[in-house]
Amino acid sequence: AQSVTQLGSHVSVSEGALVLLRCNYSSSVPPYLFWYVQYPNQGLQLLLKYTTGATLVKGINGFEAEFKKSETSFHLTKPSAHMSDAAEYFCAVTQGGSYIPTFGRGTSLIVHP
Amino acid sequence: GAGVSQSPSNKVTEKGKDVELRCDPISGHTALYWYRQRLGQGLEFLIYFQGNSAPDKSGLPSDRFSAERTGESVSTLTIQRTQQEDSAVYLCASSLWGVNQPQHFGDGTRLSIL
Numbered sequence: 001a002q003s004v005t006q007l008g009s010h011v012s013v014s015e016g017a018l019v020l021l022r023c024n025y026s027s028s029v030p031p032y033l034f035w036y037v038q039y040p041n042q043g044l045q046l047l048l049k050y051t052t053g054a055t056l057v058k059g060i061n062g063f064e065a066e067f068k069k070s071e072t073s074f075h076l077t078k079p080s081a082h083m084s085d086a087a088e089y090f091c092a093v094t095q096g097g098s099y100i101p102t103f104g105r106g107t108s109l110i111v112h113p
Numbered sequence: 114g115a116g117v118s119q120s121p122s123n124k125v126t127e128k129g130k131d132v133e134l135r136c137d138p139i140s141g142h143t144a145l146y147w148y149r150q151r152l153g154q155g156l157e158f159l160i161y162f163q164g165n166s167a168p169d170k171s172g173l174p175s176d177r178f179s180a181e182r183t184g185e186s187v188s189t190l191t192i193q194r195t196q197q198e199d200s201a202v203y204l205c206a207s208s209l210w211g212v213n214q215p216q217h218f219g220d221g222t223r224l225s226i227l
Binding site for chain 2: 032034036041042043044045046049051052090094095096097098099100101103104105106
């Protein structure tokens with residue numbers, strides 16, 4: 001069975017600081033990995049995904065994530081936080097045989113001026 | 114193009130009433146998912162439709178919950194005899210077929226049970 005762990009239900013950074021949101025997964029087969037962002041009163045929106053190929057994936061709004069198989073991680077980063085990045089972020093994983101993704105519990109990103 | 118559309122955006126009803134929530138997926142998306150999101154919580158999977166296959170209902174919390182989808186079009190989620198614990202945002206998502214396909218979400222229906 002697959003599972004997703006997002007360390008830290010809340011992460012607080014200053015505007016302009018590095019953003020690091022952690023995601024670790026467990027999967028018995030190569031996974032497909034996704035990061036989604038949810039703004040207040042909206043649905044989830046895809047930030048980026050890893051399926052195959054290059055392990056460093058670039059997404060929208062300046063975010064990127066690196067798939068590290070040895071660490072079973074897919075952490076999300078952004079070099080410089082902006083106030084508009086304040087939102088809830090979800091990591092999700094699917095794997096062959098299951099079309100239903102497993103979502104992490106989410107991390108709320110708070111950006112201070 | 115049009116995204117996933119959900120209606121109503123908000124629904125307030127009395128305990129014990131039945132409610133019906135609607136989801137219009139993106140055209141051509143064969144997969145459709147329903148999730149429940151309680152305040153400040155993550156996503157709770159409810160049901161998954163893929164084309165004309167039998168749906169995966171493994172996430173439905175009780176027999177008061179049911180959902181239908183005709184072919185690859187509109188889906189409705191019905192909650193009978195609503196309870197206060199049913200208060201939540203109900204999110205619908207659609208995707209192309211395949212485990213490597215991302216989901217496209219609607220903005221949800223916020224359900225409040227008085």
